[in-house]
Amino acid sequence: MARGLINHYFGTKRELYLEIIRRALTVPRLAVEILPEGPLELRADVAIEWFLDMVTSQERMWLAAIAPEGIGRDLEVERILEEADRESADRVLEAVGLSRESEHGAQLNALVRAFGGMVKSAGREWLVRRSLTRAQVHLLLSKSLVTLVGEIFPAIQAEPPRGAPPAPRQGESG
Template sequence: MASPRYRRLGRDERREQILAVARRMFTELPYTEVSTTAIAREAGVQRGLVHYYFGAKRELFLQVVRHLTATLATQLPPLPEGLLLEEMADLCVAHFLDAADANATTWFAAVDAEGFGQDPELMRIVNRTRDLTVEHLLKALRVPGPTDTLRAVLRAYSGLAEVATREWLQHKALNRAQAHTLLASSLLTLVRDIAPAVERS
């Protein structure tokens, strides 16, 4: 006998099920084309349950972005001791590209948020993720006494990383090896040469 389509889940399981459906739909469709009714239908629950757990569509989208940024901002794995700066930059970029390959579609959905507007909370989440990424990068590169200027330079680098990733994964204008070379070489030059020059300006 076939098992019933509906299965009673615990509160946390049901919430995670709805969130997983929302993540997929917000990734595949523009924000304006996703509704809580469609999310509920895909999750096999009543629309009221979506609102019970997450509130309106805006709050659900923000929760999707928070979940994603918690994944993207995870700390880089410890790098082996004794590496040259070039080797550390290379490994950092490789780790970033691995994460981008796994999560970029959802990340771009968050950054673009077509139809969502310039929501202050969304911007805070996205900017917080960029800041955390910079801090993890500084730790991975073992930069002694990083300054606010260096942090600003690396935040600018994060913009380059997002564009390079888009050129690789969305536009197909770059392949992964080319994106890696662009980002690793740029990171090394920024940390070694450009950031000190900016500090002296």
Template sequence: MRTRLSTQERREQLLTIGAGLFASRPYDEVWIEEVAEIAQVSRGLLYHYFPTKKEFFLEIVRSQRDQLLEMSEPDPALPVAEQLRAGLDVYLEFARTHPDGYRVVHRAAAGADREVLRIREAGMAANAERILTALGALTTVTETTRVAVRGWLAFVATVILDWLDQPKITQAELRDLCVRTLFSAVDVTP
């Protein structure tokens, strides 16, 4: 029996189903018909929300990125190290509770086309800017600092993916590793 959902609820349901499928299989192996079947809606309804499979995938990546950015908005009243820890806690909790969405943004999107890479890059740039702004309270931000922060963001994405696949350390241990790595990379003592 099909469940009646509001337009927004149905859209979110489709995005959640899609995130799960795209996180576990390559893009070419995900079929719109399967998404519609799981959601118990017609293929036509899914195409009403998302005109093409590519648009559907782009919206999944965009919505996961936006949700994570919103949740991890820093509190400038906190000391820099605490801002970083709080942001990492949000990222790690999001990855733990939304592993499919996290994998779509950071793994499936890595081999994707330019539009997907632009969405991912916008998220990375927003995070880099947040971190550089916070670090500006502790040190002069140079081009070397910028490069270190960008590299650190790639490191964090990689270690979180590894942790999701093989959670052999605690979430707190992973967070602390990431904090130490950033401050070491930018040569700052918090």
């Protein structure tokens, strides 16, 4: 690519580099749009299959970005990684008809980011350590995602919103 094009579209080579990282690590809206109608198990299975295909196609970049030491100590890259985690969690919430803007959205987004930590660890077990197969990682992630969305999310949503007074206990008046 000609330097003039880089400067025109991105400003600098560094801005191009940062945009590549951002795009490689953020789950795009397309990933939500391609999910089939149907039960949660089918949607989770398709979502995890799409994710594993994406990781396979960008293996080196993905592994470098999720490594415990990251891509070096770069505050701007760390900010992009955090933003990518939040946006990717938002895509998961969108896929199940929820939003970070909902009553418990911040907690649900945090739960998905915690799930993302497991995703990254499972990816390293598969791609780096070779201690898990792709099929085993697929099974782990899809079953965990179904449990998260089908059981954990409803339990969190049943709690009173943060800052609300606790509900009276049985036998107490409100």
